[in-house]
Amino acid sequence: MDALQERTQQLSPTKQAVLRGLLENKDISTEKFLKLTQSNLVQIKKGDADGQNMFMFPATDGSVGYFRFYSKYFPDSWNLFGCQAPGLNGEQVPYANVSDIAAHAIREMKKIQPEGPYHVMGNCMGGLPTFEAAGQLEAAGDELGLVLHMMPLFDRDWKGLPKEELLEMRAFIDYVYVIERLLNVKLHFPFDQVKELSEDKRVDFLLAFIAKGGYLSSNVESDMMRKRMRTYTASLKAMLTYQKQSDYQGDFHVIAVGDHSLGESEIVLESPYSAHLRGLPASQVNTQFVDADPGSLFDGGEPSLSLAGARLTALLEAFSTELA
Numbered sequence: 001m002d003a004l005q006e007r008t009q010q011l012s013p014t015k016q017a018v019l020r021g022l023l024e025n026k027d028i029s030t031e032k033f034l035k036l037t038q039s040n041l042v043q044i045k046k047g048d049a050d051g052q053n054m055f056m057f058p059a060t061d062g063s064v065g066y067f068r069f070y071s072k073y074f075p076d077s078w079n080l081f082g083c084q085a086p087g088l089n090g091e092q093v094p095y096a097n098v099s100d101i102a103a104h105a106i107r108e109m110k111k112i113q114p115e116g117p118y119h120v121m122g123n124c125m126g127g128l129p130t131f132e133a134a135g136q137l138e139a140a141g142d143e144l145g146l147v148l149h150m151m152p153l154f155d156r157d158w159k160g161l162p163k164e165e166l167l168e169m170r171a172f173i174d175y176v177y178v179i180e181r182l183l184n185v186k187l188h189f190p191f192d193q194v195k196e197l198s199e200d201k202r203v204d205f206l207l208a209f210i211a212k213g214g215y216l217s218s219n220v221e222s223d224m225m226r227k228r229m230r231t232y233t234a235s236l237k238a239m240l241t242y243q244k245q246s247d248y249q250g251d252f253h254v255i256a257v258g259d260h261s262l263g264e265s266e267i268v269l270e271s272p273y274s275a276h277l278r279g280l281p282a283s284q285v286n287t288q289f290v291d292a293d294p295g296s297l298f299d300g301g302e303p304s305l306s307l308a309g310a311r312l313t314a315l316l317e318a319f320s321t322e323l324a
Contacts, residue, residue: 135246
């Protein structure tokens with residue numbers, strides 16, 4: 001082994017990946033860097049090289065593909081990164097603790113942005129790691145920018161839903177609820193039958209039921225679905241067992257989206273994804289209520305998303321002006 005090979009092997013995996021990228025491509029884009037380092041960050045919108053970066057945490061399912069719906073509400077110069085749930089593709093065991101989710105994301109953020117100000121936001125359950133990440137960054141002395149929760153105000157019987165001791169059943173209930181809400185259908189899913197099945201048969205049952213009903217053109221393989229359900233269950237546990245660790249002292253913004261005609265016009269603190277707001281002083285939380293379909297935060301439905309998007313744009317532009 002020559003001296004160059006020996007020195008290369010002494011580098012961290014991240015630096016080795018960057019070196020490979022530089023040797024192969026002469027230059028390395030942020031997107032290539034993220035792929036080379038096997039980061040769970042996904043660049044959703046590409047802005048200016050020196051533009052502001054927004055890091056966005058997803059809902060309980062952990063996927064970030066639908067964040068593309070938000071791109072048009074960001075100023076041209078801003079970059080948008082989705083903090084995809086680690087383990088979503090089976091590359092590791094998913095985290096079942098909100099603080100761990102936040103800490104992992106911060107490590108990835110700092111690979112591409114070593115210093116603040118850091119802008120963080122989350123959708124639905126993603127508001128919890130957003131709050132925790134803000135607190136961890138603040139405690140480390142990092143500068144914070146916009147800290148935002150896009151909160152859907154779904155009208156659900158939060159107290160009547162299964163708790164953490166029945167995580168997998170709760171995951172199935174949530175999945176079916178989301179499908180019903182987004183497609184405006186009633187699936188009449190036989191939960192009692194699912195309870196009687198072994199764990200490895202439940203996902204197959206769900207896929208077969210959805211495909212048979214014609215509600216979704218399901219070509220999703222069972223293996224992939226199992227990985228997603230494992231991530232969903234872990235994230236669900238993180239949400240349902242969440243105990244606030246962060247002592248974040250800065251401003252926390254909320255854009256709360258609900259259909260007011262259905263009674264979705266206020267934040268229900270019993271909902272698990274508003275747990276971080278419990279006990280916060282009113283002066284710290286800046287909430288804007290939007291009368292629109294909360295499902296649009298996931299499916300990009302219009303005109304609802306534009307109503308929420310206009311509030312998002314106004315916040316981003318205000319911070320852009322402040323930072324200029």
